[in-house]
Amino acid sequence: MKLLEYEGKEILREVGVPLPEFGGVIDKPAQINSILKRLKKGPWVLKAQVLAGGRGKAGGVKLAKTPLEARAFAKAMVGMKMATHQTHGQTLKVEQVLVEQGVKIEKEFYFSVAIDRKIGSPVLIASSQGGMEIETLAAEHPEAIIKKPVDPVFGLLPFAARALAFELGIPAEHISSFTKVATTLVKLFISKDMSLLEVNPLVLTPKGFVALDAKIVIDDNALFRHEDFASRDDIESSPAEKEAKKHDISYVGLDGNIGCMVNGAGLAMGTMDTIALAGGSPANFLDVGGAANQERVERAFKIILKDPKVKTILVNIFGGIVRCDMIAEGILAVLKKMKLKVPLVVRLEGTNSDKGRETLDRSGTRLMTASSLWDAAQKSVQAAGGKI
Amino acid sequence: MSILLNKDSRIIVQGFTGSAGSFHAQKCMEYGSQIVGGVTPGRGGTTHLDRPVFNTVEEAVKKTGANVSLIFVPAPAAADSVMEAGKAGISLIICITEGIPVLDMAKAKQFLKIYAPQARLIGPNCPGVITPGESKAGIMPGYIHKQGPIGIISRSGTLTYEAVHQLTQKGLGQSTVVGIGGDPIPGSNFVDILDLFERDPKTEAIVMIGEIGGSAEEDAAAFYKAHMKKPLFIFIAGKSAPPGRRMGHAGAIVEGSSGTHASKIEALKNAGAVVIENLSEIGSTVARNFKSVVV
Numbered sequence A: 001m002k003l004l005e006y007e008g009k010e011i012l013r014e015v016g017v018p019l020p021e022f023g024g025v026i027d028k029p030a031q032i033n034s035i036l037k038r039l040k041k042g043p044w045v046l047k048a049q050v051l052a053g054g055r056g057k058a059g060g061v062k063l064a065k066t067p068l069e070a071r072a073f074a075k076a077m078v079g080m081k082m083a084t085h086q087t088h089g090q091t092l093k094v095e096q097v098l099v100e101q102g103v104k105i106e107k108e109f110y111f112s113v114a115i116d117r118k119i120g121s122p123v124l125i126a127s128s129q130g131g132m133e134i135e136t137l138a139a140e141h142p143e144a145i146i147k148k149p150v151d152p153v154f155g156l157l158p159f160a161a162r163a164l165a166f167e168l169g170i171p172a173e174h175i176s177s178f179t180k181v182a183t184t185l186v187k188l189f190i191s192k193d194m195s196l197l198e199v200n201p202l203v204l205t206p207k208g209f210v211a212l213d214a215k216i217v218i219d220d221n222a223l224f225r226h227e228d229f230a231s232r233d234d235i236e237s238s239p240a241e242k243e244a245k246k247h248d249i250s251y252v253g254l255d256g257n258i259g260c261m262v263n264g265a266g267l268a269m270g271t272m273d274t275i276a277l278a279g280g281s282p283a284n285f286l287d288v289g290g291a292a293n294q295e296r297v298e299r300a301f302k303i304i305l306k307d308p309k310v311k312t313i314l315v316n317i318f319g320g321i322v323r324c325d326m327i328a329e330g331i332l333a334v335l336k337k338m339k340l341k342v343p344l345v346v347r348l349e350g351t352n353s354d355k356g357r358e359t360l361d362r363s364g365t366r367l368m369t370a371s372s373l374w375d376a377a378q379k380s381v382q383a384a385g386g387k388i
Numbered sequence B: 001m002s003i004l005l006n007k008d009s010r011i012i013v014q015g016f017t018g019s020a021g022s023f024h025a026q027k028c029m030e031y032g033s034q035i036v037g038g039v040t041p042g043r044g045g046t047t048h049l050d051r052p053v054f055n056t057v058e059e060a061v062k063k064t065g066a067n068v069s070l071i072f073v074p075a076p077a078a079a080d081s082v083m084e085a086g087k088a089g090i091s092l093i094i095c096i097t098e099g100i101p102v103l104d105m106a107k108a109k110q111f112l113k114i115y116a117p118q119a120r121l122i123g124p125n126c127p128g129v130i131t132p133g134e135s136k137a138g139i140m141p142g143y144i145h146k147q148g149p150i151g152i153i154s155r156s157g158t159l160t161y162e163a164v165h166q167l168t169q170k171g172l173g174q175s176t177v178v179g180i181g182g183d184p185i186p187g188s189n190f191v192d193i194l195d196l197f198e199r200d201p202k203t204e205a206i207v208m209i210g211e212i213g214g215s216a217e218e219d220a221a222a223f224y225k226a227h228m229k230k231p232l233f234i235f236i237a238g239k240s241a242p243p244g245r246r247m248g249h250a251g252a253i254v255e256g257s258s259g260t261h262a263s264k265i266e267a268l269k270n271a272g273a274v275v276i277e278n279l280s281e282i283g284s285t286v287a288r289n290f291k292s293v294v295v
Helices: A005-014 A029-038 A067-077 A134-140 A158-167 A172-191 A222-226 A239-248 A265-277 A294-305 A323-337 A353-362 A374-381 B019-031 B057-064 B075-087 B103-115 B156-170 B190-199 B216-227 B261-270 B279-294
Strands: A022-026 A044-048 A061-064 A097-101 A107-116 A119-129 A146-147 A194-205 A210-211 A214-216 A250-253 A256-263 A284-285 A312-319 A344-350 B010-014 B034-038 B051-054 B068-071 B092-097 B121-123 B127-131 B134-137 B147-154 B174-179 B205-211 B232-237
Touching: A005 A022, A005 A097, A005 A172, A005 A214, A005 A374, A022 A029, A029 A067, A029 B051, A029 B205, A044 A067, A061 A067, A067 A097, A107 A134, A107 A172, A119 A134, A119 A172, A119 B103, A134 A146, A146 A158, A158 A172, A172 A194, A172 B068, A210 B103, A214 A222, A214 B232, A222 B075, A239 A250, A239 A294, A256 A265, A256 A294, A265 A284, A265 A312, A265 A374, A265 B156, A265 B205, A265 B232, A265 B279, A284 A294, A294 A323, A294 B075, A312 A323, A312 A374, A312 B156, A323 A344, A323 A353, A344 A353, A344 B156, A374 B279, B010 B057, B010 B075, B019 B034, B019 B134, B051 B057, B057 B075, B068 B075, B068 B121, B068 B134, B075 B092, B075 B103, B092 B127, B092 B134, B092 B216, B103 B121, B147 B190, B156 B205, B156 B232, B156 B279, B174 B190, B190 B205, B190 B216, B205 B216, B205 B279, B216 B232, B216 B261, B232 B261, B232 B279
Parallel strands: A256 A284, A256 A312, A312 A344, B010 B034, B010 B068, B034 B051, B068 B092, B092 B121, B147 B174, B147 B205, B205 B232
Antiparallel strands: A022 A097, A044 A061, A044 A097, A107 A119, A107 A194, A119 A146, A194 A210, A194 A214, A250 A284, B127 B134, B127 B174
16 A cells, blocks of 8 residues: 555654654645745745655646745646656546645755565665665666665664665764664564655755655555554555455456456466457456355456446456356356346366356357467457457 | 475474365365374364364474475464474475565564574465375365476466466476465575476476566576576566556566566576467477477
């Protein structure tokens, strides 16, 4: 689960990480007035609260030197449609804007903690060249990036934080400020089950270090022990995706027109790829789970059909422990209950697959059975109106 | 020979009396695996499926001489079970459980390194391990497998069954099939298992099934190029997956420019692996190329 910047900063504030003076979070431009009354001294920074990096270049971060400017920016930013290089061609509507007091920046640093899959533990990434995106930095100045594995039990010990501070060239009088912030951030990463905690930039001000930004991702698998996060609205997921999640069905909406229902995540991806290879375009990723019983098949169909782009449905089930003839019966029972208006292609493989296909073929129901995944993909592409 | 698991493997099941544990323990026994007991805290001293139940893994190991543990414990307690198995001296820990917090796994791995260096962990979020004709420790349908010369390693469950099924239909049996799981921090990675297959005299070729996310496939490519001679066939799932979205598995996500399908394919192709683009052609591709390699 990704958190918005202001949500992330709330968590940082709780543990005492220094932040810019908080003005407020507004969802109507006029709300800026009360903030300006309270936070009299400018400049003010307005930041669009969307879950994507690259906001600055897309006009989502503005520095207002006068109240007049602040009001103008608030008006322009609330409700603005934004596309950054991280939104992959989509636009995001800015619902909320964070207003803070500007800080005096002496130097910008980069600081993050993430999961390093290769070493199997958290890793700390820091640089004395903060402000730009880490991927750009990695491409342009790889030598300026310091990476340190973090012990998942001990966290970042003060001596290691001090060593890092010296390596980053932090002036002696600010070493203790950095050490405190760095160890606190790592502790927070571990205690809140984060998979990413990025502060970019972490800035040095005359008074010490201040976290100017906060990008936080919480590990979905750990939400069961963090009720405060679990109860939040997952703003990244579509209504169909949320509905699927409620029923333990893994679903991701895509751009194409062939709805997919598959058991197993890998096979679901493989099915999408096969459709694409056959010249079609999948409408979704859907893993119905191990037990593809009648109830789950029905749920999955309903979720797939919420997407009006779907012109055909491909069911691809590998029956292992669950027998294909049982799955076929389940599919037929669902079809009796709900009238499908789109063509259906079914590929059953594994235990009793012949019997399963026979059951479907004999039922007189209008569906196409397929002899292989490739056959199924080709039939679905044709049923959906041909190659794209 | 085979890798990891054979007919002499003595297996206990953690989470033995739960519904998944019971069901799959039964299936493993039917396949011929030596399930010598199970662990469910608080149920020690009873029997379940005609096997003794113990309160702790330590006790189970002492009384049964188990060397393999198969874990079905629910996610919140699963990492603890992994550590318990390691501390009790189990040498092969297979964790089926899905949904374990990433940091729990990071801690468990660290624990095993320090307190149980003898232990190899497979999974979590995996179908387990099977050596066809000898032993099955996992949730895969046993009957689709056949004894033979092909080793299989995979990050995905049903995709593995698909590959196994296609191979078996072409008359190509398997030496051992290992599901390393779909989580960001797996107990064992491709390189660990490739190394075992390369050294296993019974394995003559290897099928590796990867997916988007992380760099385990790229690491495997480098290892293959430097250390291996046996033919390697690969399929990588997720070519059509959009960046930034998690595809079911916790580890199946393209983040920024890392973990892309293209980078994995390129690395493996350059390393000399045979790349299979069409999932339906795993069996036929291996059959075509493998014969030309061995004959």
